Amino acid sequence: MYIQFLLVTIMPAIPESPRPVLLEQLLRRDDLWRGHSRRFTAQPSVDTGHASLNGELLHKGWPLGALVEICQRGFQGEWQLFMPALLALHPGLIVLLNPPAEPFSQALLQAGMDLDRLVVINAPDKTRFLACFTELARTSGCGAILGWQPRDHFTYTEVRKCLLAASEGAGLPILFRPSAVQQQSSPAPLRLFSQVVPDGLEVTVFKQKGVLQRYQPRPLVLPLPPAWQGAPPYHVLDRQPHPDQKRGGVPGTDIVDIRESS
Amino acid sequence: MNARRDRLWLALRFRDLPLSALDAAESPEEPLVVAEKRKVVFSNPRARAGGVVDGMDLTTAQLVSGCRALARNAAREEEALHRLRDALYRFTPHIDIYRSRRAPHAGLLLEISTCLRLFSGVKNLGDTLLAFLEPRGHDLRWGLAHSSTGAWLLSFARHEITGEETRRLFTDRLDRLPVQVLYDYPGAVEALVKMGFATLGDVARQIRSRSMDSLTRRLGKEFTGMIADIYDIESDFTQPSLFARPVTTYVPDQPFCESIEFDYPVSEVEHLRPAIESLLQSLAEFLQRRQLACQHIQWRLAGIHDRREALDIHSDTPQSDWRLLFDLTLIQFDHTPLSFEVDCLTLACGDRMPRRDSSLDLDFEGKRRRGGCPRELAVTLARLKARVGDAAIYKISYRDSPLPELSHTILALAEKCAQQLPHSHRHGLRPAWLFAEPQPIEKRGRRLYWQGYLTPAVGPERVAGHWWRESVARDYYLARRQDNVAVWIYRDLYSRAWYVHGVFS
Incomplete structure (x- = not known):
């Protein structure tokens, strides 16, 4: 301070030194390289609707404009996982590409979905699936694409094509792939494994770009609708521990009576 | 100025329209009739010479004249009238199509008062117009009057267009017409004949002398309204022109x-x-x-x-x-x-x-902007349609039906989805995925098996109905599979078979 005072008083002709730049101002610049970590970048995201999952994800929600890869075996609670985000992505079209079955209008209306926003596309082969996925991912009016990988195997390059297209758009592109590809390398920045367990929907984030994975990924269990639990059959109740005791799993499946009732 | 008083109507009645609309090969020597519901609605001169009259039973007509019968085609008659209207648009823009309610009579009503100067008077206009229609070979009758209905009725009486016509002359001509000319009102005609009315003039005199109310009470408001239209009798309004029916302006289709x-x-x-x-x-x-x-x-x-x-x-x-x-x-x-x-x-x-310009709500939160460009989306979807086919891109919609598979339908993208669920479907357990064809469940011993053993957990929900096609009765359950996936199964109460209909996901 004293030196600065001296400089100002002794050498008044020297131009003033530039004002100190705050770190925050620097971080606002787009052209600043910030290293490999994406922790400090402000990527747009949409709330997953599950607080525990938000806490696990880097941007506190599903990242927009980035490919999300879900590895699962058959039907494993995909609507439960994404429905809150799909509802939050209003407006914008929601495209189901090669869905494994027909989305049931009654269930979606019960969940609050606007059916006018939902479009189903059936691509007959892998080439056309990729073309549809990439075109839709680039389109600005497309809020979310949920694509189910066709029977043909996807190469790394093909998934990368989806990734590049996703990065050009601003929607939520999701690619459902069989659980077998979990062990394979994939360029998708966010990869999850999901399966239904007795207590709910178990989700494991096993790859997330920008997060250093130090430990074995910890699975999260998201609750499923209580109405799905149901009551165990009467003859099973006797075998169950008392409610005060720790509750066991779903009653055994080997004693269901399906005798014809006349 | 009372615009209604200045109107001049020319009625063109195409007698042979049922036949000419069919474009059938016709020779003057061959007796030919057009029939509808086994009744003759038109006969050519040769058939008439053989004894055929309109309204005759078709079999009788064929027996008496040996005529060839053609079926009437109302749609083609309508098209023919529209073509004639397009052709006559060059004379006046005010053209109405007239169709009788009971007889196979149809024609055009032209309001020509506004184009008399252009064609140098009504006689010249009439001559030009009839000369224009002559090459088309129609059996044409025309009538000129101060009202459209009056002109139509006068087409049944042959009066040449002289250019000297006046409102008084039209009224005199109408007065001489028999009441049977009002064939669209058979009940009223019968009542009039019984009351001793022979001509329209008798009816008009009754109205003028004793007001319209007495006839309205006996014959109905519609009939007396029509009589008032024929004679252009004004009601007791202070400014009748305010209540006059405006003349229709025909705008031809311009592809x-x-x-x-x-x-x-x-x-x-x-x-x-x-x-x-x-x-x-x-x-x-x-x-x-x-x-x-x-x-x-x-x-x-x-x-x-x-x-x-x-x-x-x-x-x-x-x-x-x-x-x-x-x-x-x-x-x-x-x-x-x-x-x-x-x-x-x-x-x-x-x-x-x-064009329908829909009104938009104010978008304070910029949701519409975030929704992207509709044109870009439309182009993308069009490109995808070209790639995978129109049928591969669709929307889903709800349809009111007790059966789950029938309550679900697919629509083209341009169509609007039905989104109102009835109360019965609003709170029931419904799976997010529905199989188009229910998958049969295997019974393994006393257990249900579909890609794993199933345990019914919630239910049953009885779905029954559709008796008007094929009676359906099912008990639906939410069942847990071995791998904890919840599936929607049902038991057909008629066949006692189990099926998987959907997956809760």
Whole structure:
């Protein structure tokens, strides 16, 4: 301070030194390289609707404009996982590409979905699936694409094509792939494994770009609708521990009576 | 000035319309009749000479004259009338189509008071108009009067157009017509005959002397209203002109069809682009000026060796701007390259609809902006349709039905989804995935098996109905599979078989 005072008083002709730049101002610049970590970048995201999952994800929600890869075996609670985000992505079209079955209008209306926003596309082969996925991912009016990988195997390059297209758009592109590809390398920045367990929907984030994975990924269990639990059959109740005791799993499946009732 | 008093109507009654509309090969020597519901509605002179009269039973007509019978086609008659209306638009814009409710009589009513000066008087106009229609070979009758209904009735009495006609003369001519000319009101005609009324003049005198109320009470308001129309009798209004029915102004359909001829044959789609753009801009201007929109356009390509090809472009939403149609056209051309060198490019747009400008709510939160560009989305979907086919892209919708598979339907993208669930479906357990065909469940011993053992957990929910087609009764359950996946199963109460209908996911 004293030196600065001296400089100002002794050498008044020297131009003033530039004002100190705050770190925050620097971080606002787009052209600043910030290293490999994406922790400090402000990527747009949409709330997953599950607080525990938000806490696990880097941007506190599903990242927009980035490919999300879900590895699962058959039907494993995909609507439960994404429905809150799909509802939050209003407006914008929601495209189901090669869905494994027909989305049931009654269930979606019960969940609050606007059916006018939902479009189903059936691509007959892998080439056309990729073309549809990439075109839709680039389109600005497309809020979310949920694509189910066709029977043909996807190469790394093909998934990368989806990734590049996703990065050009601003929607939520999701690619459902069989659980077998979990062990394979994939360029998708966010990869999850999901399966239904007795207590709910178990989700494991096993790859997330920008997060250093130090430990074995910890699975999260998201609750499923209580109405799905149901009551165990009467003859099973006797075998169950008392409610005060720790509750066991779903009653055994080997004693269901399906005798014809006349 | 009372505009109603100045009106002059010319009625043209096409007697042979049931036959001429059919475009049937006809020879003057052959007896020919047109029949509807086994009754003769028209007979040609030869058949009439053989004893056939209108209204005769068809079998009788064939027996007495040996005539050939043709079935009446009301749609073609309607088309013929529209063609005649388009043709007569050159004389007056005020043209109505008249159809009898009971007899096979139809024709045109022309209000000609506004075009008398152009054609130098009513006689000249009448002569010109009849000379214009003569080559078409219609069996034509005409009537001139101060009211449209009066002119139609006077077409049943032969009066030449002299140019000296006055309102008084028209009234005198109408007075002489028998009441049977009001054949559209058979009950009223019968009552009038019983009351001793022989001509329309008798009825008019009754109305003038004792007001309309007495006849209205006996014959109905519609009939007396028609009599008032015939004679142009004004009601007791202070300003009757305010209540006069305005004359219909006919606006003929103007299809858009424009062409561009090239100086040299074009073999590349790229070289067609400027012409496509220019024609579409011209179409957009045409549509916007008329407050119209279109969903379908057709490109017609013509080659120098008389080769022709048409390319149809469909849009999911009505368009009055050219840009989306331009993009959709290029997508179609990308998928169907030119098969010959094009010499002439034509754009035709026949199906048009009134433009509907929907009102939009104020978008304070910028949701619409975030929703993206609708045009970009439409272009993408059009491109995907070209790639995977129209049927592979659809929306889903609810349809009211007790059966789950029938309550679910698919729609084209342009259609609006039904989204109102009835109370019975609002709170039931419904799976997110539904199988189009229910999957049969295997019974393994006392257990249910579908890709794993199943345990019914919630239910049953009874679904029954559809008795008008095939009675259905099912008990639906939510069942847990071995791997904890919840599936929607049902037991058919008739066949006692179990099926998986959906998956809760």
